[in-house]
Amino acid sequence: MYPAQQAKLRVLIVDDSSFMRMAIRGILSRAPKVEIVGIAADGVEGVEKALALKPDLITMDVEMPRLDGIGALKQIMAKQPTRVLMVSTLTCEGAKATFEALDAGAIDYVPKNVTDSKDAQSVFQQALLAKVAEASLAPLPMRAGMAPRIVRPQQVVRPSHFTHRKISYVGIGASTGGPVALQEVLSRVPVNFPHGIVVAIHMPKAFTGPYADRLNAKCSLSIKEAKDGDIVKGGQVLIAPGGVHTSLVKQGSNIVVKTFPTSEFPQYIYIPSVDQMLTSLCDASGGAMLGVILTGMGNDGFKGMQHLKGKGGVTLVQNEATSTIYGMPRACIEGKVADVVLPLDQIGFEIGKIGS
Template sequence: MVRILIVDDSAFFRRLLRELLSTEPGYDIVGEAVDGAQGLDMACRLKPDIITMDVEMPGMDGIAATRRIMEKCPVPILMLSSLTHYGAKSTFDALDAGAMDFMPKINGSSGGAMAQQLPLLKAKLRLLAGRRAALRHAPPPEAPRVHPSSAAGAEPRKCERIISSRGIVLIGASTGGPVAVQQVLQTMPADFGVPILVLQHMPPVFTQAFAERLDRVIPLTVKEAEDGEMPLPGHAYIAPGGVHTQLGWRNNKPAFVMREALAHEHFRPSVDVGFSTAASVYRSDVLAVVLTGMGNDGVLGARALKAAGGHVWTQDRESSVIFGMPMEVAKAGLSDAVKSLDDLASCLHSCLR
């Protein structure tokens, strides 16, 4: 039984979540809080397996409540935020404060729209609740920072030199990805010799806010990828939400090509699509990194990359929020190396030959 605490100032939304989840076996709503302060008190008293947390609330908002909960009585937290630019920016602040993942409130006033998201919501609740034991012994969360091995004056860890200056680095991620991606990219120098494409499962407004946030806090130039744009060294490109980012050709040079998703393609952007099309353009001159995430997006793409002679690294279980995507790639025999998040960040420094 997954014991859930709902924290939201909207009586309608609390009732909607309660009604949706109360009919599902294996889920128990143990409490409802109307603001962050009450949520903090109930989290420490009721000790739920997971909390759904609104971002924007009067008094103590979801960001402050998340930070206090992670300090006093750590519990996995799933942020539920509005599909607005402000809501997206605030969500990333909450992830920095210790929240594990987020879901947008799709048409927050529409019960039917949220009901369509119920399978994904249930999957996230169950998987994230399983991380509660690990939080009990974890130190208080901090914003992602540069690993000591990449700090000024320190020598990055030496790893394989496997791609040339004409290659590309690909990063695929889902649940837990925003914090992991920031931690990896934060160590990269501004003059990194190849472009980086990040394929993170995220809605359109969130990918834009994610790119803007990263551009402020890491040395690389970060932006959303655009149709027809040629990827440049020293840049990290965030694949926009809602469409697929492919690699193709323009004027005999590699370029991003956007296409609409087909009905059966649930992840937009898709790691499989990005990896597979990169294999046809860059061939063996690709290093793909599969980070934390639920599901198996990335397996087909990794297989295409390996067939073309490319290289694939996967994040290890211990440093993953959800060991789904990297596990599936490794289980399929497609991972050249399984590394911790810190090692992935350090080894990317020396991946160019």
């Protein structure tokens, strides 16, 4: 799970809270393939130690004295690009700062909600270990002007092969690296796009609302967090809410949103489930849809894309070279359910073409 060229993943912890420094250190120190190489109590010290120690990964608090996490992140990315995992509070302000950090080059984030509750501590521990493992697989961020990394060529099937298929809806799934990737995609979809778009991206409950607001301010399409009873309609993007699973159901001539507690679908590890969203949208639309899988860890979305492929829908997947984590796209490509494989900067335009 960690870089093969070395025995352990070298981690620097940057946090102004002594409690959080101890908590993170305690969790990661028990991971057999992680070595804590340094601790920093604020952003200034974090930058100094990042440049001196050259860690493989940095866990970075957002709010700190002297220099906050975003300021420290920007300095590190300018001088010595490093994988950075933001440690964010589960608040609206924490969400906003986290998305700014992702735009500045952070690989991912882990929400912190560590209290005296053993359940909360267990959730944070599991999330931190999983996110560190995922982030370790991501390529190093590139400094401006660096040449892109080279990967093996991938087949691209052009939409001319299936232009006869009717498209009335679009479903998009993503995970690690998804917040930035999705913004890139939606910013390139034309404002007069005639079909409704539904997105499932793995995020906690407190983050999906602020994220939808952020996208709405940056893209020409109308974008909002989905709610029960919302109608999927042309020119609008609905972001599946965090903390629950989202299904799409047929009601009369419309397709509407219905949310379910996670206990209703215990088979799904990731929340909200991309598989559930895609499968239900496919069934509600009779297969008249485009499924899109962007960067992300694991294989959530593969079964949904497989179901869609079997119903005659169209499938589009992000390529390896532009994926932060290639797991979700790889599952679709190796499972032979991808009609189109494209770099990130072409996907929004392609959605516009296929859906026109």
